[in-house]
Amino acid sequence: MKKLNATQIKYLLAALMVLDHLPHVPGLVPPVWEAIFHAVTRCVAACFAYLAVEGFIHTRNLQRYQVRLWGAAAFMAAGNWLLNSLLVNRGVHISNNIFLTLALGVSILALAFPRHSLTPEAKRVRWAGAGLLFLAGILLTEGGMVVLPFILITYCCLQRQGLRNLLYLGLALILFALSYSTYDSWQETLTMLLYNSDWLFLSVLPLLALYNGQRGKQSAFNRYFFYVFYPLHLWLLALVAAGLAK
Numbered sequence: 001m002k003k004l005n006a007t008q009i010k011y012l013l014a015a016l017m018v019l020d021h022l023p024h025v026p027g028l029v030p031p032v033w034e035a036i037f038h039a040v041t042r043c044v045a046a047c048f049a050y051l052a053v054e055g056f057i058h059t060r061n062l063q064r065y066q067v068r069l070w071g072a073a074a075f076m077a078a079g080n081w082l083l084n085s086l087l088v089n090r091g092v093h094i095s096n097n098i099f100l101t102l103a104l105g106v107s108i109l110a111l112a113f114p115r116h117s118l119t120p121e122a123k124r125v126r127w128a129g130a131g132l133l134f135l136a137g138i139l140l141t142e143g144g145m146v147v148l149p150f151i152l153i154t155y156c157c158l159q160r161q162g163l164r165n166l167l168y169l170g171l172a173l174i175l176f177a178l179s180y181s182t183y184d185s186w187q188e189t190l191t192m193l194l195y196n197s198d199w200l201f202l203s204v205l206p207l208l209a210l211y212n213g214q215r216g217k218q219s220a221f222n223r224y225f226f227y228v229f230y231p232l233h234l235w236l237l238a239l240v241a242a243g244l245a246k
Contacts, residue, residue: 006051007216009207013048014229016041021096024237025244035194042200045098045143046150047207048226052102053154056109066110068227069103076100076231083238090242096234099227101141105151108133113155146175146198168202175199 004012020041023034052069059065080094112130134152137144149171157164179196183189216222 003212004207004210005212005214005216006054007218007222009047009211010051010222010226012207013044014226014233016044017230018233020044021234021237024234025241027244035191039194039197039200040203042197043204043207045101045147046201046204048098048102049105049147049150050154050204050208052106053109053151056106056155057158062110062115066103066106069099069106072227073097073099073103079231079235083235087238087242092238092242094234094238096142098142098147098230101137101144101147104133104137104141104144105148108137108148109151109155143198146171146201150201165205168205172199172202175201 019037022037023029029037055065056062076097076099080097084093108130111126111133114126118126134148137148141147150168153164153167153171157167176199179193179198181189181192183192
């Protein structure tokens, strides 16, 4: 039975994010648990990407939605730069910015799948622009190699869930092949797979199976919670790590 709405899923994802980022504080999480936390939270970015596709589809003001995502990405980048500058002597460095990846993904959709009719020439220009953004995002953004293909697959297979899941599996196999290496022992190999576990984004499927397609209770707090919580918890962890580095 599908029981979870989008708001409930976002709060669950926020909790999983904290697990993934706790190791930013040195010594806080044992290495084995750090690897486990990293593996079991690979669904987070994929699930937010899925919700971003829904936002693209259902928003009444696409421009405002894009401005909100790009604004959050810029705010996160500015905050990261400031903290990195202040804490450079403490060995603290923050590079996380999933807002940038999501903003880029939505912008690619907006370019490639406009809501109004265009001339063939205009379509070619927009598709070329979308392709360049896609390649740049794959190379330069956090989780881009997973999130951007995931966004395109999700959007292009809205009415074909079976094909969507098959393409998700294909993407996971490619990521697995790119990350797999054999070590001297199976324990070392397993640890490698837990750390290099982008292919485990497939763990998003149980969450999607529980998703009922409803937005949930709408309020300013619920709408902007993730935009505030994501950078804030990372910055707080960075400050804790800096304090312990004295």
